[in-house]
Amino acid sequence: MSTDEIRAIELLRRVSYGRVATSMRAMPFVAPARHIVADDRVLLRLHRGLGYHRACNGSVVAYGADNFDSGSEHLWSVQFTGTAEIVEPTDGELTTFGTEPEFVDGEPFDPVYMRIEPQFVTVHALDYASETPTTLPGGASVRRHLHHVA
Template sequence: MPTDDDRALQLLTSVPFGRVTTSMRAMPFVAPARHFVGADSVVLRMHKGLGYHRACGGSVVTYSADNFGSGERNLWSVQCTGTAQLTAPTPRETALFEAEPQPLQVDSEPFEPVYLRLVPQFVIVHTLDYAVERQVRHAASTII
């Protein structure tokens, strides 16, 4: 029988991007990352030029992803928390990342990948189930 952790990691495989969260100089920050789920870990690829990998490597991080922009009726959010380690991906892991195009630039800098391996210690799944078609509404301001 699948566990909640198994379900969370399965959901994570259905989206390619998420956000890694930790703190740098005692201030929280969130950075985008591409991921794939391995047998016992989540491997993250992010841009080296921003330096965020230095704050993440060896630190407790939370990696989160969701399907909120999908238009599906059943929405979910997954959070995996554990210690991230800087890593060199295996040839198989590199091939998985290279199967999808990587960005040419990040914040006007040439993209330079760096990899982190996260072995989740805590995994949380949140679901929002809509029984009927939902309409996405955004807050609007009135100009007077």
Template sequence: MSPDEIRAIELLRRVPYGRLATSVRAMPFVAPARHVVAGGRVLLRMHAGLAHHEACDGSVVAYGADNFGSGSERVWSVQFSGTARVVEPTAEELAAFGPGPELVDGEPFVPVHLRIAPRFVTVHALDYAGGAAGTRPAARPAGRHLHHAA
């Protein structure tokens, strides 16, 4: 594994959820997912009732996670891109996820799992620690984008 891949996996382990992105009929969509890292691959748990896994199975997807809402002076974002496959996780992997939600959009949660073998990994970090102690720009309204971090 490259240093970026090792760092990305280390950061991903710090948060339980991220966003899965792909396209359906040339239209992009983003869906929330719970993740764990197992064997250098990203394993996702999603709700089968939304059928997002069907659109992703065998397709190239991107999965990203971040700590944007944490209030930390060190803000980071990671993204893994690769082919997703619907899989049956091992008992150990299932245990790592912990309990799932009871309901998703008002219907009973039915788990389905996708595994992503990362082909491309990106890590971005914004460090506000160099400014005045404890200062960080206030959160902006929805629609704020972090395009590129140095």
């Protein structure tokens, strides 16, 4: 495993949700998903009722997560690109996922699980450093000079 892959896995373990992207009927879409890291692979939990799992299964997808709403001066974003497949999680993986939402868009939540075998991993770090902090909604303060590190 490369240094970027190790770093991305470590960062991904810090947040619970991200977005999966692929195409459905030749149109791109992005859907929210809960994730865990198991055996250095990304395991997603989506709502079956939306049908996104059918477009993802067997296809190349991108899964991204970030800490952009954390209020930290050290922001990061990771993206895993690879083939997704529907899987049955182990009891331990189900426990790691934790509680499920009760409803999604007003209908009862029906989970479906997908594993992504990462083929490409991207990590971006955005560090803010300035004398003038900016207050974000919720009271968090960040500094507004952007330094992009890939």
